[in-house]
């Protein structure tokens with residue numbers, strides 16, 4: 233492992249900044265102080281800001297293939313369109329995982345939670361190829377294979393009508409076996425690859441799938457990940473399905489825990505929020521996706537006041553339509569100023585940085601090792617170039633990084649002490665080749681028609697009162 237010392241770098245210190253040297257030995261932060269002895273390679277940190285790497289705590293990498301083209305639909309119809317055109321080729325999964333990793337890294341993220349859409353019949357191959365992509369880039373990956381055991385139409389409330397749904401093509405037991413096999417083959421936390429249990433959400437999963445996932449999580453010490461109450465339709469559906477809120481139900485069946493991260497959490501009531509606090513569950517805020525799909529504004533300020541841990545995600549690129557983590561952090565902070573006139577509750581840039589770093593580490597049960605510039609923690613670090621035009625003139629570096637529109641500002645990034653971005657470029661893979669592959673395997677397109685949307689749209693409109 234390469235040791236190095238970043239010299240004369242700016243770091244956040246209380247309400248101010250300090251200029252220090254940071255020694256990295258064997259992948260961990262060994263010392264932070266001015267004028268340290270140089271250990272290993274010296275790195276010039278002058279006019280640069282060092283922050284802990286952020287977490288892109290919820291995305292779906294293969295959605296990259298459909299960014300920019302998805303119709304203006306709410307989630308339930310949008311999903312039907314998405315799956316009609318989802319990539320079915322492992323090579324595409326590989327390329328979009330590379331792309332997701334690169335865009336995450338170049339916007340300050342050193343960890344990614346990929347709620348990975350599995351190709352039917354090629355589930356383990358899908359996980360294997362995403363694993364390979366993340367290892368090649370060197371980003372820390374939390375691969376959360378997206379599973380369900382009910383068919384897509386079951387995710388829409390029935391309303392007054394009696395709806396029947398086709399059974400899902402694979403049994404619950406077979407699905408759980410795939411996840412257990414994925415854990416055996418790919419779960420290597422020490423090598424930066426983690427497998428999570430990740431039932432997609434209450435809208436498409438039975439209790440048997442949730443409890444099976446909880447058992448795997450307990451047995452193999454895995455984090456848990458799900459969507460939760462992203463839309464008003466899901467709130468209705470929970471009442472139909474359980475006669476109580478989704479959060480009450482998930483608590484009852486034991487899915488909520490201090491290593492459970494829940495994407496979206498838009499439609500929760502005050503009692504639900506208290507349950508998230510009590511179970512120490514983490515909310516992953518995906519503000520751009522919630523806006524794009526018209527899902528709503530998650531009550532993030534209420535979560536923070538209740539003591540619920542919150543971090544940020546981009547969500548898949550088809551509902552964003554990028555993977556710019558700094559953009560998600562900016563939007564996820566200032567969006568809430570309109571929800572609370574008491575400006576003392578608004579999220580400050582420094583709080584946003586802590587949510588994006590330590591908040592993600594807490595949610596993934598790894599806060600003892602990641603999420604802050606602390607001696608002894610692993611060196612997942614990002615160095616920002618404060619001479620970049622978008623970070624000038626010199627004001628408050630973190631303020632401008634979060635509130636401005638920083639462009640190409642990541643100078644360097646390390647994961648576990650290994651440098652994977654240098655001089656603003658990812659060094660581990662050939663990004664020019666990746667661009668060429670993405671270009672060659674796609675085409676400009678303006679019109680497509682989703683058959684699945686045609687089948688469910690009338691019912692959706694009726695049940696949602698449209």
Ligand SMILES: [Zn+2]
Nearest residue numbers: 459495547548
């Ligand atoms: Zn999602």
